[in-house]
Amino acid sequence: MSNSNLPNYLEYKGKYKGIFAWIFSTDHKKIGLLYLYSIMSFFIVGAILGLLMKLELIAPGKTIMEAKSYNAVFTMHGITMIFLIVVPGIPAIFGNFFLPILIGAKDVFYPKLNLLSWWLYIIGAAIALSSQFMNGASPDTGWTFYAPYSFRTQSNVLPALIGAFVLGFSSILTGLNFIVTMHRMRAPGMGWFKMPLFPWTLYGTAWIQLLATPVIGITLLMVVAERVLNIGFFDPALGGDPVLYQHLFWIYSHPAVYIMILPAMGVISEVIPTFAKKEIFGYNAIVISTLLIAFVGYFVWGHHMFTAGMSETSLFAFSFLTFLVAIPSAIKIFNWLATLYKGSIVLKTPMYWAVSFLFVFMIGGLSGLVLGAMAINVHLHDTAFVVSHFHFIVFGGVGFAFFAGIHYWFPKIYGKMYDAWWADTGWIVFFFGFLLLYTPMFYLGIAGMPRRYYDYVPEFHFANILSSFGAFIMIAGLVIIIINLFRSAKNGEKAEVSPWGGQTLEWTISSPPILENFEEIPEIK
């Protein structure tokens, strides 16, 4: 196989020039890159906000900001990281770029709708972030917008709510687009169970996006109505029920965790077999467990509310289901390990990220089970332990898989190779910093340090210093990774068609791909 003579998608001259050739392009690959650049920009903002929090916590008492600013910072950190980065993250970037290629299609089913999704994403992000620049205080509710505080606070919650609502639309439309694409556009011969695993996880994700996101959409609208029209859906003073808000919020926001993690698992399921030089172990089991996670994930939202006031029956049911949903995730871990077993493992940058994903994901998952046990949950609720747990899953899981993916597919996206030495250095620095940042927080949580506080008792000082120090190391790793990729995209060596020896369709077409991916739609045998 060699690179095609046709112009690739980056060189292709369309109707528009300059930046308009990007922001009005309906090419799924360009849209994927639009998402990559916008999400990375927001990620840098979110990471800086996180770093500011760690800087504040480096010593007890006021270090660099007041309690009020700290509340605003963790709120914006949460909103940016959740709604702008990890929820769209992998599906919008890699899903857009590679889903059509992996199933042998020229584009997604609705290319214009796809572009609209990106525009909605940008508009939603602009609205959400505008809350920072308006008169009045920036939002201080936390990303969860819990009632009744979210309609009592004087801060600019309204733009944040409306921004999140618009972002929800973008997410729904992407999911809808992907489902129809997979139903209607698979290449001839590619049956459902011949589809690679990354598309399968996108399929599960897309259904959650479609069926869970509207619930948060309407819930956020109801909070808007509370603030603007004075309708007391969730206001106890007006007859409403604040716990009902929590239910509705988590009916979306727990499945949203699976929106984040399933595509991450898909990326890992692509990377591991390629570098173990082996077929994935238990393809069917991975597919079925993906769908099971998507399904069972709907029914566990109550475990966020063990201390909020629920009937004992529901407590037991939610705790039981939480343990149940761990099984399909464990099946996947088992399959990945079995794939590595007796494989001819080649350790390259994407593989480093993938195996460290397994490590952090395991810790995140097991600490999730700790929190799923009711009695322990009462002790650990709203402590640093919870923060550590979900950063191991959401940042460890999604972040590591994202970096595995970008280092895996980079040669295909840009047609250039990156500098492997710097990439590996970035990984080890980042990995070390990550562990140093979040591991002490498990201890802090057990010792009783609550989350979302800008201050703590002197006994917690040492662990906090470790954690803040870890944050600096991790950011240093991040800077190395980003600079390396940025430079390599410009000046890297030319990439071959299949630099890693991957077996899926994207490694049969030229790097970078031509405008509609395939000169001829492939037939799958």
Added chain:
Amino acid sequence: MEQDTHDHYDHEGSKLGMWLFIFTELLFFGGLFIVYGVSRYKNGIAFSMSAEELDVTIGTVNTIILLISSATIAMSISSIQMKKAKLTIALLSVTLILGIIFLINKYFEWGAKIDHGLYPGSDVLQQFGNGETLFFGLYYFMTGLHALHIIIGMIFIAVMIVKVRNGKIHADRFVQLENAGLYWHLVDIIWIFLFPLFYLIA
């Protein structure tokens, strides 16, 4: 927008997309139905009393209007398949007019309520209890959101009329019209649930 290379026509696929969108819409309203259910459970008597304030006649008339409009849009889809473009346009126009009548009724209905001082945050409502306040809050929010969907549906139908006239929608290529029909039926079915919940259970 850049390249028109994606000009493939896939009737089944487009319809699938519309159905998925309808699922989304149903869950969107589903959240409201949950809030309604919980609120009603907690304030049963106040909800029954408040429902007496609503005008069952207007509600019934509007239900009939929407049911007829669903029938006319379904007929328009059949008539485009029979290559009767003029009849299609006529039936779509009737649907559109019925939508307008629905909104006019709604306008007078809301207007009368607001004249009586029944709106969220009003002095009159504050004299009643929390249950009544919640009932009217939900009433305005849910029927208001539904009216917004009626407006979106009417825009959709208006575009369809133009496209049938231009010949862009015809007997071999009518999936957009069918999707407009699906959407209109969705708007209809949501009303079918709103009507008894607000007007009839008194």
